[in-house]
Amino acid sequence: MRDFYQKYYLGVRGFVSKKIDDEGLVDELTNDILWAAFESLPTFNHNCSEFSFICSIAKHKIIDYYRKKKLKTILFSASPIFEEIADKAIGPERDALKNELKSEIEKTFGEIKEGYSKILRLKYIDGWRVDKIAQMMKLSIKAVESRLIRAKRQFQQSWDYDHKKIKESIGVRNTDRN
Secondary structure, eight states, X not given: OXXXXXXXXXXXXXXXXTTOXXXXXXXXXXXXXXXXXXXXXXXXXXXXXXXXXXXXXXXXXXXXXXXXXXXXXXHTSSSOOHHHHHHTSOGGGHHHXXXXXXXXXXHHHXXXXXXXXXXXXXXXXXXXXXXXXXXHHTOOHHHHHHHHHHHHHHHXXXXXXXXXXXXXXXXXXXXXXX
């Protein structure tokens, strides 16, 4: 393991640092990638170089990072316009991830109460301020804020994207071994 780690550490770290700016995260992901690659070596079929094999694992780990960590936290952050979510994605996968994410958001909106869906759309897609939503819906500002909290909670509970992606990546890993 130590020889494997030393052989690929700098190359993998360089690959990851081109995709992610946070040095601490780069180190963490590099270690995770190298561990996953080492564990996957028995499934390596030599159709490509060992480094290419490791980079493909790195690519999936980086995408998983953005899906699991960034997308979910950005979803209702201080700047929650959904277009910005997809812009956080990396490289050529951005457009596919953007469309997939929009589809999952729409699906989740369809699964929550209509009133919650409406208030979330007004606030986070249309960019309305709370006071304007309150005025339009003939509610107090506090009532709108409370509904937004409940709507976000219901949205997050209905959000199936991370669970589906975890299942898909487990399925991909299992099929890679065959």
